Amino acid sequence: MEPTAETVLNYLKEQNRPYSVTDIFNNLHKAIGKTVLQRDLDSLVGSGEVVGKTYGKQRIYYVSQEGEIVPPEEDVAAIDREIEALREEIASKAQHVKELRTQLDTLKSNMSLDHCRREIERFTELNKKLKSKIEIMEPREGFEIDRAELASLTRRRDILSKELKKRKKICEDALSIVLENCPLNKTELADEIGLEVEPS
Structure with a gap:
């Protein structure tokens, strides 16, 4: 040749x-x-x-394609099954991404990350104030307290604590969705928008 x-x-x-x-x-x-x-x-x-x-x-x-080795039918069938499984996995992931985007749109419309941050700060501050009041009203020698007021403050503190946890959860869910397509990690993103989150 x-x-x-x-x-x-x-x-x-x-x-x-x-x-x-x-x-x-x-x-x-x-x-x-x-x-x-x-x-x-x-x-x-x-x-x-x-x-x-x-x-x-x-x-x-x-x-010329003549003379090429033809794989056994069972190998071809196995490859076809693998391809089909991959297609189903891709379709499933695509659906999951679609659902996450829908959740993100819902979160964006209901509560922005900035709003989450302000709400968490507000509830955190209220919680601190209530704790301070309760500490002041704790029984001490020679000091009479209003049990009803203490119970009321304690209940209010518990309610605010639950609400604070709820708001933090909403905010962290929003962060998780944003992180799907974000180059930053959770801590970096939280720092970027000025939001305090629990360490991972």
Whole structure:
């Protein structure tokens, strides 16, 4: 086999797709003249290593697929099953992403991250004030307290604590959804928007 013919054959094997003479000539950067290239292609077609077909006024060439090893049917079936499983997994993940986007849109419409931050700060401050009041009213020697008021403050503190936890959960859920498509980690994103979160 001529060196130029070997170059052409190797190129067609690497690309594994049909080309016209002009395509091959240009893709090989005109390293082989068109006359020699045509001669090599005719030779390769004659040897059965390359197939040449005419479509209209154009003739294309591609590597012959004859002689290739055909995998057993059970292997093909296994690959088909794997492909189908991957398709189902992709569809499932796509649906999950769609649901997350819907949740994110809902959270955005109901409560922004900035609003979450302000609410958490407000409830945290209220909680601190209530704790201070309760500490002041704790029984001490020679000090009488209003039990009803203490009980009321304690209940209010518990309610606010629960609400604070609820708001924090909403905010962290929103953060988790945003983090799906965000290059920052949870702590970095929280710092970026000025939000305090529990350490992971």
